[in-house]
Amino acid sequence: MSHPQADAALTDDGADAHSITAGISLQEMRPRVLKGDDTFAVLNHSGDAHAVPGGPEGLYHRDTRHLSRLELTLSGRKPLLLSSAVSDDGAMLTCDLTNPDLPARPGRGAIEKDLVHLRRSTFLRNGVCYERLTVRNHGEQPLRVEVGLQVAADFADLFEVRGEVRARRGTLHPPVAEAAGITLAYTGLDERRRETQLRFEPAPDRLTPQQAVFDLALVPGQRCTLLVETRCNPDQAPREPADAAFLRALWEDSRARRAVQARSASVRTADSGFDEMIGRSRADLTMLSTQTPEGPFPYAGVPWFSTVFGRDLLITAWLTLWLDPALALGVLRHLATMQATGFDPAADAEPGKILHEVRYGEMAELGEVPFRRYYGSIDSTPLFVALAGAWLDRTGETETLRPLWPHIEAALGWIEHHGDRDGDGFVEYGRMQETGLANQGWKDSWDLDLPCRWHAGQGADRTLRGAGLCFRRLARRRPHRPRPWAGEDRAAAMEAKAEALRQRFEATFWCDELGTYALALDGEKRPCQVRASNAGHVLLGGLASPERAASVARQLMDGSFHSGWGIRTLATTEARYNPMSYHNGSVWPHDTALVGLGLARYGHRGAAAKLLEGLTAAASKLDLRRLPELFCGFPRRGGQGPTAYPVACAPQAWAAAAPIGLLGACLGLSFDPAAKLVRLDRPVLPAGLDRVLLRGLSLNGARVDVQLGRAAGDSVAMSVPARRGEISAVLLA
Numbered sequence: 234m235s236h237p238q239a240d241a242a243l244t245d246d247g248a249d250a251h252s253i254t255a256g257i258s259l260q261e262m263r264p265r266v267l268k269g270d271d272t273f274a275v276l277n278h279s280g281d282a283h284a285v286p287g288g289p290e291g292l293y294h295r296d297t298r299h300l301s302r303l304e305l306t307l308s309g310r311k312p313l314l315l316s317s318a319v320s321d322d323g324a325m326l327t328c329d330l331t332n333p334d335l336p337a338r339p340g341r342g343a344i345e346k347d348l349v350h351l352r353r354s355t356f357l358r359n360g361v362c363y364e365r366l367t368v369r370n371h372g373e374q375p376l377r378v379e380v381g382l383q384v385a386a387d388f389a390d391l392f393e394v395r396g397e398v399r400a401r402r403g404t405l406h407p408p409v410a411e412a413a414g415i416t417l418a419y420t421g422l423d424e425r426r427r428e429t430q431l432r433f434e435p436a437p438d439r440l441t442p443q444q445a446v447f448d449l450a451l452v453p454g455q456r457c458t459l460l461v462e463t464r465c466n467p468d469q470a471p472r473e474p475a476d477a478a479f480l481r482a483l484w485e486d487s488r489a490r491r492a493v494q495a496r497s498a499s500v501r502t503a504d505s506g507f508d509e510m511i512g513r514s515r516a517d518l519t520m521l522s523t524q525t526p527e528g529p530f531p532y533a534g535v536p537w538f539s540t541v542f543g544r545d546l547l548i549t550a551w552l553t554l555w556l557d558p559a560l561a562l563g564v565l566r567h568l569a570t571m572q573a574t575g576f577d578p579a580a581d582a583e584p585g586k587i588l589h590e591v592r593y594g595e596m597a598e599l600g601e602v603p604f605r606r607y608y609g610s611i612d613s614t615p616l617f618v619a620l621a622g623a624w625l626d627r628t629g630e631t632e633t634l635r636p637l638w639p640h641i642e643a644a645l646g647w648i649e650h651h652g653d654r655d656g657d658g659f660v661e662y663g664r665m666q667e668t669g670l671a672n673q674g675w676k677d678s679w680d681l682d683l684p685c686r687w688h689a690g691q692g693a694d695r696t697l698r699g700a701g702l703c704f705r706r707l708a709r710r711r712p713h714r715p716r717p718w719a720g721e722d723r724a725a726a727m728e729a730k731a732e733a734l735r736q737r738f739e740a741t742f743w744c745d746e747l748g749t750y751a752l753a754l755d756g757e758k759r760p761c762q763v764r765a766s767n768a769g770h771v772l773l774g775g776l777a778s779p780e781r782a783a784s785v786a787r788q789l790m791d792g793s794f795h796s797g798w799g800i801r802t803l804a805t806t807e808a809r810y811n812p813m814s815y816h817n818g819s820v821w822p823h824d825t826a827l828v829g830l831g832l833a834r835y836g837h838r839g840a841a842a843k844l845l846e847g848l849t850a851a852a853s854k855l856d857l858r859r860l861p862e863l864f865c866g867f868p869r870r871g872g873q874g875p876t877a878y879p880v881a882c883a884p885q886a887w888a889a890a891a892p893i894g895l896l897g898a899c900l901g902l903s904f905d906p907a908a909k910l911v912r913l914d915r916p917v918l919p920a921g922l923d924r925v926l927l928r929g930l931s932l933n934g935a936r937v938d939v940q941l942g943r944a945a946g947d948s949v950a951m952s953v954p955a956r957r958g959e960i961s962a963v964l965l966a
Contacts, residue, residue: 263856264290265319265326266535266884269357269486270523271295271593272465273539278317280328280353280364281305284387289394289536292362292429294465296540296594298394299417299429302385303463305353305366308335308344308378312351319857321512322490323520323884325483328353332378341377348372349451351380358482362463365479370451380447380459386429388419390594392602395537399601408442415442421595432462434475493519493529497557498931500896503924510852513859514893517884518553518560527570528563534862534882543568543588543613544675547620549886552826552894554620554627555902558931561624562633568617569640573608573647578665581609581673585647587617589670609670611662614644614652629906629933658734659741659754674753675824676767676802676816738776748784750777764804766794766824772831782835789828790840797869798851799825799844805866812866812876819878821863822848823887826894833898838917839947845895846919851875852892860888900925900941901965904932911937911962916949926954935960 267274272294276282282290284301292300305312312330319326330351335344352367370376385408393399403421413436417429437445449457460475471478500511521531521539531549533542547568550561571591573582580603581589589610597605621641625634652660662673670677742750744760750768751760768785771777777785788794793804796812799820803810810818825848829841847869852858854874861883865876901914911930918925923943929936935958944950951964 265317267319267323267326267355267357268520268532268535268539268884270359272357272360272362273535274355274357274362275536276303276326276355278328279305279312279314279330280317280326280355284385284389284394287396291394292463292465293391293536293539294360296391296592296597297427298389298391299386299427299465300362300384300463301387301389302383304383305330305351306379306381306383307332307349307351308338308341309381310335313346315350321516322487322494323513323516324486324490325354325356328355335378341379344376344378345372348376349378356483356486358486360465360467361482362465363479363482364461364463366459366461367456368449368451368459369456370453373453375450375452377448377450380449382433382445382461383443384415384417384431384445385443386417386419388417388421388427390596391537391592392594392596397596397602399596403595410440410442413437413440415440415445421598423595423598425595425598427595428466430462430464430467432464432471432475434460489524490519493522496559497553498555498927498929500893501926501928502922504849504922506853506858507849507922510849510858510860510892511896513852513857514889514891515556517859517889518549518886521884521886521889522560525563525567527566529560530563530567531560531886533887534885537880537882538885540593541567541571541588541591543590544610544616545887547587547613547616548823548827549890551616551620551623552823552830552887552890554623555897555904555930556893558624558628561620561627565617565621565624565637568613569637571606572640572643574643577608579603579668580605580607581665581669582606583608583647583651585614585643585645586651587613587644589613589673603666603668607669609662609664609673611652611660611673612675614647615660617641618644618648627904627906657758658730658737674767676765678814678816735776738771739778739781742771743781749788750781750785764788764793764807766800766802766828769800769824769828769831772835773827774831775834777835779835786832786835786837786840789832790843792868795844795847796820796866798847798864798875800828801866803866810866813878815863815878818866819863820866820875821888822851822860822891826891826898829895830898833901836915838899838901838915841895842899842917842919845892845899846921848892848895849919849921856883859883860891861885862888896925900927902927906933909933909935909960911939911960912965913939913941913951913962914965916941916951916964917947918943918949930962932960934958937962 265276265278274292275289282300282303284291291298310333313333315329315331317328331347332344332349334346337343348371350369350371354365356363368380403419406418409416413433415431418426420426433445438448439446447459451457460479462475502508518531522529523532531546532539533545546564550564554561568587571588573586574584576583586608588608590604590607592604596602618641621637648660654661664670742760744751744762747762747764749764750771752763752765752767753761755761769789772782772785789800793806794801799822801818801820802816802824803818812818825844829844833841852860862881862885863878865878867876900916903912909932925941927939930939937956937960938954939962940952940954942950953962
């Protein structure tokens with residue numbers, strides 16, 4: 234993820250030149266967020282958008298704000314909010330509004346408050362924002378009321394909204410009102426015309442380039458419906474009436490979301506709050522996912538990161554692999570299409586490297602920000618290989634993976650040659666130009682607690698073992714005799730190299746003084762002795778000895794790391810600890826989940842269950858039970874929720890995936906495709922969760938439902954309520 238304060242070059246005082254300087258807290262706003270493919274909307278609780286300085290509200294398409302103002306009025310006054318809610322599937326925002334006291338005006342009598350009900354329904358699909366306004370007179374007398382919509386578009390690049398100041402901008406064209414619509418347009422310095430077209434049905438009674446006004450005369454009980462379409466960069470005129478277009482798009486969107494839910498497993502428990510959190514996570518992942526030619530691909534988060542991010546989505550796919558393996562396949566295939574094939578210093582690109590971030594806005598096209606296609610990530614490439622191995626382990630579908638093999642080979646080539654710059658087996662990094670990211674791990678803040686901005690990575694062992702698995706399985710199933718590089722010898726050599734690297738890592742990174750692993754190596758290959766949550770990722774990768782893993786586990790679960798809500802990125806004992814920082818003491822749900830998976834790998838499932846309980850408790854205190862990108866690292870206190878981080882994205886893909894991944898870790902869930910078997914190895918249920926039903930776990934086209942319940946003491950009993958196809962489940966006590 235490109236951090237709000239870590240997207241590119243550092244200024245002379247060390248701060249990031251592309252930091253988010255937005256002056257409004259997203260948590261204070263608690264905006265209503267919608268997303269559909271490459272389009273997203275940030276609205277207030279009334280469904281309006283007011284693009285005040287430092288505020289993110291508006292309608293966006295491909296990194297450009299296509300509406301900066303969308304304001305509804307009743308007879309010139311702001312309506313009163315009754316309620317506002319996003320549907321359970323995340324698709325539609327519904328706002329219920331009523332009128333304030335409206336004084337008499339020429340041709341219209343006074344209207345007492347609460348006589349007019351207005352229901353506002355909004356959703357996105359295929360670059361279009363659909364809005365239906367239903368107005369009803371609940372009074373005992375006829376009344377006349379004006380419904381107005383004020384609109385404007387600044388066509389700001391997303392990086393401008395985040396606080397970037399541009400020396401020059403393109404041409405903002407005068408808005409045009411004609412027939413039953415308004416056209417807003419801008420031609421950027423990249424010579425691209427960006428356009429917003431609004432269509433109203435029925436035609437407004439008065440239309441100007443800034444406003445549409447409907448003059449409604451309603452008898453008691455009468456209802457009137459108004460429809461608004463806002464199209465971003467339309468390539469053709471609408472082909473059907475607005476009412477038919479609204480219903481068709483709503484039906485298509487609902488069908489697509491149901492298909493996503495049907496292909497994945499589901500979770501039901503005895504705790505309705507837990508179910509709501511998991512349901513919100515699944516809905517957010519569906520909402521964030523964009524259908525690409527290669528399959529589903531979740532964008533990272535709204536509003537700042539609604540685009541392709543390699544690292545974020547590889548981790549998201551890993552955490553949800555047991556629930557929905559199709560998502561991981563889509564991520565692998567889509568990232569493969571953007572794998573670097575040559576050298577580009579401005580993009581930190583080298584052959585075989587996997588993408589960090591892609592942007593489509595004017596500033597990226599012009600090179601004002603370096604993220605048009607940017608590859609400055611130390612871990613996207615190893616994660617790509619590791620996820621391919623994990624997906625193969627989960628599904629056993631060797632032939633499906635085979636087309637990705639050249640991309641896996643290219644990624645391994647980057648790791649061994651360009652990534653490992655000095656041949657010591659570790660992956661080093663350093664940006665090629667000053668515009669690139671200084672820190673290129675997932676903690677990419679400019680002020681990360683490190684004595685040096687040149688570090689060694691820790692993910693190569695997992696990568697090599699995953700690659701060895703790919704080699705071995707593909708070699709066994711090749712229709713012709715495998716070439717030497719794809720055979721058993723190659724797989725065995727890689728696995729041996731992984732073991733040697735594990736031993737070298739232990740010798741190099743372990744710090745007796747800290748009782749844990751160093752965060753990194755500096756430019757002189759000296760350990761950076763900082764107690765950070767990254768040590769939990771060492772457990773996830775299987776690099777630690779059991780004894781040292783136990784030491785790391787004790788530290789991560791004590792009060793210096795564990796806030797009660799989750800794992801802090803930095804221990805409270807460290808000099809740079811700040812619970813309100815981005816990476817120096819905050820709590821990230823996905824980081825907590827990865828730590829939990831590492832703990833479970835070494836048998837500490839009770840600790841993983843404690844982490845899941847903390848995230849569940851946090852979600853219970855949050856709007857929509859939605860876990861945000863991060864929250865502050867202050868300790869958990871009774872009767873209070875977690876302290877919000879002001880510009881955290883919500884929804885955020887890897888945050889949504891966090892409780893799903895942790896649940897799989899607590900249950901010891903794994904799959905054996907050859908044996909057609911689902912295993913639950915010494916499962917542990919979190920406190921307050923006495924029954925769990927996993928419905929529709931899939932393997933080789935078969936599905937099985939698994940029910941788990943708390944038995945005597947802390948033991949867990951299992952039953953299989955249903956199965957479809959040749960598949961079994963077994964509990965290992």
